[in-house]
Amino acid sequence: MKAAILYKANTPLEVVDVQQQGAQTGEARVRVKAAGVCHSDWHIMNGDWTLPLPMVLGHEAAGIVEDVGAGVTNVKPGDHVIFSFRPQCGRCLYCSIGRSILCDGHQTARWMMLDGTCRLKRDGQDIFQMARIGTFAESVVCPAEMLVPIRKEMPWPQAALMGCCVPTGVGAVTRCAQVEAGASVVVIGCGGVGLNVVQGARLAGARLIVACDLLDNKLEYAREFGATHTINASRQNVVDTVRGLTGGRGADYAFDAIGGEATTLQILDSIRPGGTAVIVGMAAMNVRAPITPYMMALQEKTIRGTMYGSVRPNIDFPRLVDLYLDGRLKIDQLVSRTYRLEEINEGFTALRTGQVARGVVVF
Numbered sequence: 001m002k003a004a005i006l007y008k009a010n011t012p013l014e015v016v017d018v019q020q021q022g023a024q025t026g027e028a029r030v031r032v033k034a035a036g037v038c039h040s041d042w043h044i045m046n047g048d049w050t051l052p053l054p055m056v057l058g059h060e061a062a063g064i065v066e067d068v069g070a071g072v073t074n075v076k077p078g079d080h081v082i083f084s085f086r087p088q089c090g091r092c093l094y095c096s097i098g099r100s101i102l103c104d105g106h107q108t109a110r111w112m113m114l115d116g117t118c119r120l121k122r123d124g125q126d127i128f129q130m131a132r133i134g135t136f137a138e139s140v141v142c143p144a145e146m147l148v149p150i151r152k153e154m155p156w157p158q159a160a161l162m163g164c165c166v167p168t169g170v171g172a173v174t175r176c177a178q179v180e181a182g183a184s185v186v187v188i189g190c191g192g193v194g195l196n197v198v199q200g201a202r203l204a205g206a207r208l209i210v211a212c213d214l215l216d217n218k219l220e221y222a223r224e225f226g227a228t229h230t231i232n233a234s235r236q237n238v239v240d241t242v243r244g245l246t247g248g249r250g251a252d253y254a255f256d257a258i259g260g261e262a263t264t265l266q267i268l269d270s271i272r273p274g275g276t277a278v279i280v281g282m283a284a285m286n287v288r289a290p291i292t293p294y295m296m297a298l299q300e301k302t303i304r305g306t307m308y309g310s311v312r313p314n315i316d317f318p319r320l321v322d323l324y325l326d327g328r329l330k331i332d333q334l335v336s337r338t339y340r341l342e343e344i345n346e347g348f349t350a351l352r353t354g355q356v357a358r359g360v361v362v363f
């Protein structure tokens, strides 16, 4: 079985043969059909996020269940599934209140199986799996709770994107911020995640959707996904331009789909008094941002974070699939380029240089 492994930060992924142990109790083995190239993988590759290595990266994917271990009831061989990169034990406080993205019911490290062992080995060494899945691989053994069955009409590259950028971006708008029809929305960063914030705002009926990026080709995509206005942040001041478009007041909502000090402050400065700023993009682990507490109080601003768009995978992934199949979500337009697993490092070059909306490894 071939998989793309990161052995050391700031080195390319190595596509190599690994030994895979079969599905144990509560686990399933999935033949991966497509896996998206997301900036979160890049955060591990470039050392922004320090995680134990070697690790198979990849967390935005879909595939077919091949076999299941004892006690698995939520999926069966032949099912088409989207991988969820968060656990859902079903019993902890967060699972019980419908916020399974925050599930804390498992005690083992998030790059090993729930029993604390690994399913992958190479040259006698354990290989970790990103988020317990690690989908840049021909085959994945993972806890069955991380698999969500979907309609079989869903095409594979599009299904893969339902595993991260689509729910994250759309959910940030509809589940986390709960943007209402007629609202004004700013989105900073128009990669796979930001473009889905843009189309989430369109779905929610926002009146004004202002998309910001440093690259004109990304702003072109943003217009296609529903942006009413665009700002090239390399030439224009984001906060001043947003104020100009909103009668001097600021927007009702602003989303940071990049992550970092500067963009956290930009979303806070772009919203009106009483508005909501949402952090969707994920900064390097050690970044802090100096907010102004006086203005937060005086202007009653809200700042929130969202993980995975605060979705409920079992309910929301199939709903998003229905929306796509009904023609109401643009996902074909996200898949700008496809790769073979052996070409995965080209996928990260295209991500870093902003050439694509999303690149997808197709198996």
Ligand SMILES: NC(=O)c1ccc[n+]([C@@H]2O[C@H](COP(=O)([O-])OP(=O)(O)OC[C@H]3O[C@@H](n4cnc5c(N)ncnc54)[C@H](O)[C@@H]3O)[C@@H](O)[C@H]2O)c1
Pocket: 037, 038, 039, 040, 041, 043, 164, 165, 168, 188, 189, 190, 191, 192, 193, 194, 212, 213, 214, 215, 218, 233, 257, 258, 259, 279, 280, 281, 282, 283, 306, 307, 308, 309, 351, 352, 354, 357
């Ligand atoms: N919260 C979550 O659950 C979650 C899920 C997935 C991804 N993420 C995070 O979201 C972020 C975006 O991911 P992605 O895959 O869309 O990335 P991406 O690389 O595809 O897109 C980032 C975009 O931001 C633009 N950009 C960079 N700096 C900018 C600046 N200063 N001003 C304006 N635009 C700028 C780039 O040109 C690019 O278009 C990453 O940090 C990723 O880790 C978070």
Ligand SMILES: [Zn+2]
Pocket: 038, 039, 040, 041, 059, 060, 164, 165
């Ligand atoms: Zn992702």
Ligand SMILES: [Zn+2]
Pocket: 087, 088, 089, 090, 091, 092, 093, 094, 095, 096, 100, 103, 104, 105
């Ligand atoms: Zn739980």
